[in-house]
Amino acid sequence: FxxxxxxxxxxxxxxxxxxxxxxxxxxxxxxxxxxxxxxxxxIGWFERPAFADTAAKNQYEALQQHLTLNPQDTNAQLQRIDILRQGRANNKAKYLLNQLIKQEPNAPRAYLQRAALKSQRGIPRTAADDVNKALQLGLSDPISLVFAHQLLGEYAMEHNDAQTAVTHYSQAIANAKTIENNARPARLYYQRSRAYRRAKQFDLAFQDIQQAIKLAEQANDQAATTHYRDELKIIENHAGRSFTTGSY
Incomplete structure (x- = not known):
């Protein structure tokens, strides 16, 4: 008009x-x-999370119903926030997370979740601070510890601190080994390999990328296997020599 x-x-x-x-x-x-x-x-009023499948949608709806009856269930609140974050409903996730932190200021996983929300594009300093806050508050479950040290490793890499990155990736790998049926170790070895390469520790970088390739092949993840083999070529190029790789 x-x-x-x-x-x-x-x-x-x-x-x-x-x-x-x-x-x-x-x-x-x-x-x-x-x-x-x-x-x-x-506050995310207009957002709708993108669910990977019907099962994820049903899980979210079940959490909503559960929280209607049990609004103080911190674990359920964090699960809902994580689903929203993964579904790219970021404003709604941030709003609910801020409400949770006001209610539970000493909940370590809440700070880890806030770090994840801040780390959509790179790892800002405030996200690293949130991870460290979560660790100081006693973050203890292995899955969360893997993610925490993975984020800190990425932050160190973005700031050209390869040795610190190696330390965090090593801690992430150690925690990942305690988790049954964990699909993350291959990527963790790949990430630590990159940190070793950045630190010019090429033999250690080769050992880790070899392990990453092996785990990716065992998982029948062709895309990851190809990507890790490309990283192996980069290691050899930076080292200025070829490694004895066998079938790799």
């Missing part, structure tokens, strides 16, 4: 000289609408 008709355009709506009262009421009404829209957008 504003573009094509001579009625309802902004000049008419906001003609304070001709209709000061109506224009003033309209301006206030529009300002309130914009404020409400902004607030609702910040």
């Amino acid at each position: 504003t573009l094509f008709l001579p009625i309802g355009d902004w000049k008419t709506i906001y003609n304070f000289g001709a209709t000061p009262i109506a224009s003033g009421i309209t301006a206030v009404f529009h300002a309130i609408l914009l404020l409400l829209f902004w607030q609702d957008d910040r």
